[in-house]
Amino acid sequence: MNILLLGSGGREHALAWKMAQSPLCDALYAAPGNPGIAQEATCVELDAADHGAVLAFCEDKRIGLVVIGPEAPLVDGLADSLREAGVPVFGPNKAAAQLEGSKGFTKDLCAKADIPTGRYVRVTSESAGLAALAEFGAPVVVKADGLAAGKGVTVAMTEAEAEMAVMEIFSGRFGEAGAEAVIEEYLDGEEASFFALTDGSTIVPFASAQDHKRVGDGDIGPNTGGMGAYSPAKVLTPELTAETMTRIIAPTVRTLADEGMPYNGVLFLGLMLTSAGPKLIEYNCRFGDPECQVMMMRLQSDLVELLHACAENRLGSVAPPRFSDEPALTVVMAARGYPGTPEKGGAIKGIEANENDHVKVFHAGTAIKDDTLVASGGRVLNVTGMGSSVSEAQGRAYAALDAIDFPTGFARRDIGWREVAREKSAH
DSSP: OEEEEEEOSHHHHHHHHHHTTOTTOSEEEEEEOOTTGGGTSEEOOOOTTOHHHHHHHHHHTTEEEEEEOSSHHHHTTHHHHHHHTTOOEESOOTTTTHHHHOHHHHHHHHHHHTOOBOOEEEESSHHHHHHHHHHHOSSEEEEESSOOTTOSEEEESSHHHHHHHHHHHHTTTTGGGGSSEEEEEOOOSEEEEEEEEESSSOEEEEEEEEEOOEEETTTEEEEOSOSEEEEOOTTSOHHHHHHHIIIIIHHHHHHHHHTTOOOOEEEEEEEEEETTEEEEEEEESSOOTTHHHHHHHHBOSOHHHHHHHHHTTOGGGSOOOOBOSSOEEEEEEEETTTTSSOOOOOBOBOSGGGOBTTEEEEESSEEEETTEEEEOSSEEEEEEEEOSSHHHHHHHHHHHHHTSBOTTEEOOSOTTHHHHHHHHHHO
């Protein structure tokens, strides 16, 4: 079949790379794509916000499956427009995508379905937000309700920091995303990401990962969209995974279906592994970035078969996903200045020379300018390695990263540090 992939980041490069390997894939189109994706797909100019243009393209190219990479088109209802036109699409409808589009929606759903999460309060003004802080004290978590490109969440360790976060949300910095805020309990423990596929009735576990949000080594500095990740997250044991499926994912899917908004796509859970068991921090309605990159490296099943079965509400009819036992680890090379204002235009050389069976470099924020590959975003490359252990995967990723010529780029040097330390102590 002909497939259309929407998006332009490292996540979409990983998806394109995996989908292009499928015998079910005839032609793969990506909009807008990037220079890395262009090696796997035909890149086309198409605005995901223009539903009519996307529908016309699907009709013209006889598209049999649309895969929506980023969250904004999902929250905007693109999947609804495609489904109404009879185009199979992987990704939730607008109502179900509120799981990511509104932090308050998700917390209310947790309350309704008795899903373990931190206690919370929703506020619609600065004064109400500041009053709520008094109930929680510090540390506390302050979130803009809507989509703020990963920037609207503050884990405040002091009351002053929490007050600043509330004022910033209601100052208009995040636009509509900051019309409302959620103040919630700070959860203590180790964080992990878990992914499941669902067509609204069948649910299959996909994979686990652990990402590194802060910009600096040792998890210091401002939060980012993610500076690296590894999969699987061994800290998410089979017992904890089963508990997550039973107590968090199943009631979420059931409640959404009961309320007339069946969820179709991937559920991405941010979990805190507390002393009282896994608790939900947040839901995302797309594959993570950079978690997707490490999961695609390990995935041995046909990705197109899985996504198409989801889109056609027959997930139960295909074999569950299979993954390599070998861990994968990815390191983000970011442009100097990130997560503030990144320095664009820096030349990049030497990627292909360092790729092999164990190493793949995914393009996240790149462009071609005067026949040269240059940085065009904050997170620029995802240098990804596989190995018999996290330590070996880490070694391969950093060896490849160090051989890439990207003078205006930087990376954390400690991705996977928790798991590497555990491996060392186990020996």
